Amino acid sequence: xxxxxxxxxxxxxxxxxxxxxxxxxxxxxxxxxxxxxxxxxxxxxxxxxxxxxxxxxxxxxxxxxxxxxxxxxxxxxxxxxxxxxxxxxxxxxxxxxxxxxxxxxxxxxxxxxxxxxxxxxxxxxxxxxxxxxxxxxxxxxxxxxxxxxxxxxxxxxxxxxxxxxxxxxxxxxxxxxxxxxxxxxxxxx
Numbered sequence: 001x002x003x004x005x006x007x008x009x010x011x012x013x014x015x016x017x018x019x020x021x022x023x024x025x026x027x028x029x030x031x032x033x034x035x036x037x038x039x040x041x042x043x044x045x046x047x048x049x050x051x052x053x054x055x056x057x058x059x060x061x062x063x064x065x066x067x068x069x070x071x072x073x074x075x076x077x078x079x080x081x082x083x084x085x086x087x088x089x090x091x092x093x094x095x096x097x098x099x100x101x102x103x104x105x106x107x108x109x110x111x112x113x114x115x116x117x118x119x120x121x122x123x124x125x126x127x128x129x130x131x132x133x134x135x136x137x138x139x140x141x142x143x144x145x146x147x148x149x150x151x152x153x154x155x156x157x158x159x160x161x162x163x164x165x166x167x168x169x170x171x172x173x174x175x176x177x178x179x180x181x182x183x184x185x186x187x188x189x
Contacts, residue, residue, distance in 0.1 A: 022095060025170070026171050029133045029134070035098055036136050037161065039164075043145070051109070054107065057102065074093050076091055090142070094168065136177040137176055137179070155180075
């Protein structure tokens, strides 16, 4: 019964979005597609499945990006196991996703853990552009979860993230567009 409830909640949260997985290490850039790179990290979460939902400005593409893909190792692991909401003790993964050229927006943030789920309730629209044949770095998307309070912010961790991107994807051309999204704080209690 618990699994049925969890599956029901997950279907409500994800709607008709498709889950995007990272590009493979031998990915070749295409004129009509670009690669968007960002780190997806969290503090204070233990066992939460966290998601950032994006859509194209024309509404034709809609995707849910999970902090951790199935069987994926995290790129950053906590220093401690106590799950405190300390933003210096975090876990997460580097995301490198292929998208068609165009304008996109982050429109929803969500998470689920056991019997508890949350999603952003305010009108959320954080826009970014994807240029074909280019790699665009948009920042570090970071959740801080403290009991039942959820905070989200985007910040510049480009030195750390691009270094890791080059290590994980050595065959992808190294022309970067650095476009740090506005620092956005989302809070939900």
